Amino acid sequence: MRGIMIQGTASDVGKSLIATAICRILANEGESVTPFKSQNMSNNSYITVDGNEIGRAQGIQAEAAKIEANVYMNPILLKPKSDQQSEIVLFGKAQTSLTGKSYRDNFYENGLQAIEESLKWLQSHYDWIIMEGAGSPVEMNLKSKELVNMKVAEMADVPVLLVADIDRGGVFASIIGTIELLEPHEKKRVKGILINKFRGDRTLFEDGIRWIENRTGIPVIGVVPYITHRIEGEDSLSLTNRFIPKCHSTIDIAIIHFPYISNYSDFEPFTYELDVSIRWVKSSDDFGNPDVVILPGTKSTIRDLQFLKTSGLEEEVLKFINEDGFLVGICGGFQMLGQTLIDEAGVDTGESMVQEKGLGILPIRTRFQINKMTERVKGILHPENKFLTSSKFDGFEIHLGQSEWLKEVEPLLLLEDGRVEGCIVNNGTIIGSYMHHLFHNDEWRNEWLNTVRNSKGLELKPVVPIHAGRDVSLDQLAEEVKSYLDWALLKKVMMSS
Template identity: 55%
Template sequence: MKGLMIQGTASNVGKSLVVTAICRWLRNQGYHVAPFKSQNMSNNSYVTEAGTEIGRAQGVQAEACKAIALPEMNPILLKPKNDRTSEIICLGKSIESLSGAGYRTHFYETGKKAIIESLALLETRFDYTIIEGAGSPVEVNLNDRELVNMAVADMADVPVLLVADIDRGGVFASVVGTLKLLPEAHRKRVKGILINKFRGDPELFTDGVDWLEDYTGIPVLGVLPYTAHEIEAEDSLAIREDKVSSVDNALDIAVIVFPYLSNFTDVDPFYQEEDVSIRYVYRKEELGTPDAVILPGTRSTIEDLEEIRNRGIEDGLLDYIHKGGTVAGVCGGYQVLTNQLIEGDKVIRGMGVFPVTTLFHEVKTTQRTKGVVYSRSGFQSSVVEGYEIHLGEMREEKKLIPLFLLENGEEGAVFDGGRIIGTHLHHVFHNKDFRTEWLNRLRLRRGLSKPGAALLRKDPYDQLAEWLESEVDTDALLNLINNGVRAE
């Protein structure tokens, strides 16, 4: 097939971002492009229009391609349930949960078949497929049955571009070490190197580029500067740093970090609000007295509730709520606020904020949906849209005021005129009108003025494409994609 595979010298070197940038750059050249990652491990997933579930990075990359996200773009998604077991999503549907050893023993052939069929389908529908690897291609203890790096490059018969992160240090050793550990046949697939996250004057790295090219015999196609961006992150390795606003008297929003945090990108829109600071809370003593607390999604609601209870965070949150604090619970963060949680014969006491029982079922709800803010919620009417991924069903112990009226009925709950809200709707704060009103309530309580109208921002995908085009030899890149492993 015509395409390219982006592999990295380690996790979190920027593979996903580079794939996203290449996808939008190619789309802007008029090509029809598909992203692909054979096997992803992340609790931050994406719901397609058809209600199937894939890795969030591939959903975002499909948006960069201006293409409809398909399950074939990420045929295998592993969602960790604990340190040993993961739920397996195959071609968008949950099929079973297995340990790492069980996955390698029992699922390998099924997964390989799904990958091959997915690549074949994408080849018939798109001009190019840009493939993302995972971690490092030289995890030598796993390479006999790997399904995500060079094995996939072989299946697709595409060249490989190796990305290295210079910001973490050791870039020469990471590039050379990776190449040395590759078998000769796979080393020949690596046709280019990208240096990512460079800070400072790139002229100071000219000798470094020359040395890499001389030593490895592989061209360095570009040195990408470190860039701040608005593209959603994929997994917990990429949780953003705390954001400290430069605005005087900025709002302080605390986000509780669950051990099995999922879909944490629900808080990303707050990074674009100039007068909002975001900080992440791991321990009770870090909570303080913020303007609001967000409880995000969790892949293992009961386990994470018990963990924040053991850490004392629950007591701190309840004290904060009783003193008039503002709280928003999203998905699992909503479920922990209920009276009790029931999974089979297991009954766990919840935080008791909402008079609701959460019942967990085997069948997962995965759907995109839209609707309006409920008329009696206390919030102004506005259109909202987002997606749901959850196992829990909420059974009210007494009638609550819902937060939204969605296509599939009433959803969420409101307490004290909107001071406490709960919802299963991911991306709730991506809805600008709702987010603005929620923040304006916090501003009003602090006696702050509402901010002026924000300047129109350039499409973040186009910004990424420009970042790539300004620093990478795109003629060589396109030649590599078109000519495959035979390109020299």
């Protein structure tokens, strides 16, 4: 099978972005191409059309490849739920939670089998494979049982493109250090080097390119600039890089930065609203005077609710509500707004019979179930809604908690399957919903933001087409990245596999 594995000198060097761009370049050339990442560690998920859960990056890469995402593109997904444990999602379904040591000791052979099965399936359905590694391929303490870098490149028998981030500094040391720590047979697999996130005049780096090529004997296939793009991030390191506060914005959105925050891609559309600035709030000292407060999704709702209380942020949020501030709770954040959270089986906390008092803002009670809800959903604004008019919605649900209403409130959505979902109360200032990517619905986001703008006496703004322009953004990304690559050489390298 023709293809390549994109490995990096470190996390967040741009592996996912480069892989996404190559998938779209090949797809635009009419090629049959699939993405693949054997093992992903992320709380940012993507729900496939059949209701399975994979890493968000591979879902976006499948869109770039112009195909439907499936579990073979990311057979193993690790979702951290504490400092010690991660939930194991195998072929799209949650299995169990393990410590890092237990995972290495007991899961390795199962992981190899899952990878072999996935590669066999993908090889029978596509002509090209664009693989992505994780972190660095030379984490020496983990290398003997790694399931995501050189071991997998060998299993697929594809060459490796090594990506280095020049923006963080130390690019020469990171490249040479990585290559020198590889085993001799692994070095032979590295057929190209890519310098990413370059700023300034490229001609000033020509001597650097020659030095790298002379020192390693490996061609530098491209020097890609720091690209501003609309492709969602996945690595936790990308969170602060993507959501940079704007100096001259007029709407201040404070998002509580929970220790186990998940699916923060929910809020990426706000980064393209010119008058909106996002702040990540970790303590009461950071709270300030926001116009909007958002409680995001979380992989451990009760633990993060306890963090909200011990950090002093609960008091700030309740005070904000009493002053009629705009508040949104998504998934776990929605659950926190209720009266009580009950974890009898320990699926949320890892401990049985845990019960936690919620913020008491909404009349709901949440019980955590063993079976996880993972589903794409569509719907309309509920006909009884009095506050907003935007009608069509699509997104996805991922949650273990099931919430019951203790009394009737104003509903938010009516889903295609007939379920009433979420609520909008307190004269439209408080919203709770299980729907991830609620704000990716452009007309809805615009109307909701305009209610915030109107409350501040600001000028109303037109719709910013983020979700609708995703395919165009992928084409633009592919075109820009390709212009900085020696594409003929890279394609030759990929065809040699």
